[in-house]
Amino acid sequence: MPEELTATAQPARSLALFRLIGYSLVGLVLFFVPFEIGGRSTILLDHAASALQLHARPLVIGLALLFMLYGAIEPWRSGSWRRSATHTAFSVLKVVGLFVGVAYLFRVGPEAIYQPGMLPFLFEKLVLSLALIVPLGALALVFLIGFGLLELVGVLMQPVMRPIWRTPGKSAIDAVASFVGSYSVGLLITDRMYQQGHYSVREAAIIATGFSTVSAPFMVIIAKTLGLMEQWNLYFWGAMLVTFSVTAVSARIYPLSRLPSESRSEAPLAPGASRLRSAWNAGVAQAASAPSLLSALRETFIDGLRMTAAILPSILAVGLLGLLAAKYTPLFDAVGLLLYPFTWLLGLTEPMEVARALSSGLAEMFLPAMLLKDADALVRFVTAIVSVSSVLFLSASIPCVLATRIPLSLRDLLVVWLQRTVLSLVFSVPLAYLAQFLGWL
Numbered sequence: 001m002p003e004e005l006t007a008t009a010q011p012a013r014s015l016a017l018f019r020l021i022g023y024s025l026v027g028l029v030l031f032f033v034p035f036e037i038g039g040r041s042t043i044l045l046d047h048a049a050s051a052l053q054l055h056a057r058p059l060v061i062g063l064a065l066l067f068m069l070y071g072a073i074e075p076w077r078s079g080s081w082r083r084s085a086t087h088t089a090f091s092v093l094k095v096v097g098l099f100v101g102v103a104y105l106f107r108v109g110p111e112a113i114y115q116p117g118m119l120p121f122l123f124e125k126l127v128l129s130l131a132l133i134v135p136l137g138a139l140a141l142v143f144l145i146g147f148g149l150l151e152l153v154g155v156l157m158q159p160v161m162r163p164i165w166r167t168p169g170k171s172a173i174d175a176v177a178s179f180v181g182s183y184s185v186g187l188l189i190t191d192r193m194y195q196q197g198h199y200s201v202r203e204a205a206i207i208a209t210g211f212s213t214v215s216a217p218f219m220v221i222i223a224k225t226l227g228l229m230e231q232w233n234l235y236f237w238g239a240m241l242v243t244f245s246v247t248a249v250s251a252r253i254y255p256l257s258r259l260p261s262e263s264r265s266e267a268p269l270a271p272g273a274s275r276l277r278s279a280w281n282a283g284v285a286q287a288a289s290a291p292s293l294l295s296a297l298r299e300t301f302i303d304g305l306r307m308t309a310a311i312l313p314s315i316l317a318v319g320l321l322g323l324l325a326a327k328y329t330p331l332f333d334a335v336g337l338l339l340y341p342f343t344w345l346l347g348l349t350e351p352m353e354v355a356r357a358l359s360s361g362l363a364e365m366f367l368p369a370m371l372l373k374d375a376d377a378l379v380r381f382v383t384a385i386v387s388v389s390s391v392l393f394l395s396a397s398i399p400c401v402l403a404t405r406i407p408l409s410l411r412d413l414l415v416v417w418l419q420r421t422v423l424s425l426v427f428s429v430p431l432a433y434l435a436q437f438l439g440w441l
Contacts, residue, residue, distance in 0.1 A: 024144065030045055122323070200261040319370070322364050342425050
């Protein structure tokens, strides 16, 4: 009987090993290995999206409109617009975004919005790219986060989570999933862990405001907009380093440091097992228990479609309003005054212009990239990192945080946004100078 069990267990373990190693390698290749195709070097995800935009433009436009139509209707159909004033406002903005998209295709409206850096840029470079990259990226993410790699990394990270980020070791998985996956998925995990008592209020708030930034597919869009795809790996890992460094500081200052912190104690490693062995076993166990590849792809793809539908109309509406405000009103001049001392002290060219653009990231995280797409390489690199490491923005992540059970107010979130933006500048500018000195930028 034991021999039969061993014979049965061996193929199962071999399959789990194949899934852990094989699928994780596929995910790493899809996201982090650049390939040169047609004289252009970038990751496969970007190649696929660019090819579809070039050769199937009518189809891509049709898909984008369908996404926006569903995204505009869904809050009113489900009744989610009633949850709060914020939800109501963004439900209205999604409808506005749909009409703006249709108006663009028929070129209806004032000429001011059809200038090259306005609606044409938003629709052609942002909306159409997101309509492809987010669903395709959702499929690619399955290989990266669904078959044990995150669990393996999470166990390895346990000894550093508490002393550096003031969160339990188990939050390593949540933190990396939030960063690599998407803020919506990350916040869902964080809220669930908080409600189950695994996180204290402070721990949940640190993770929600410190790690739940935009996903890797969104970062591809930022890199494309700012002309940084040739430096993709430098950008991705630099953004991850800065984001996690900023979180280590923001976790220790007001308002996050004042939140109550009482949570369950963490389970120790198995007796006699090394951390590396425990991490490997955790990865293999997840690979063994994960659903089939087709099932995981289907579930994640559907989530990607829902997210695309939710973000496209709001980004088009908020993005256009933000660009108009940046060009025709002093709104971001006023907010930018808070950032100007730092952009000036750090030696960035046109510091007030950079401060204004970065302040617009509070409205929509893509706006700084749009406003500074023609800046010098160092400013573009810093902008790309700060857009991600600031984490919070009004068009999506802040409403998502407010929708959780984590007791954070809008005032708290605005304070944290300002802190994170300043700290992101302080960390990213020296990194940019170093990269430039080494010839990487």
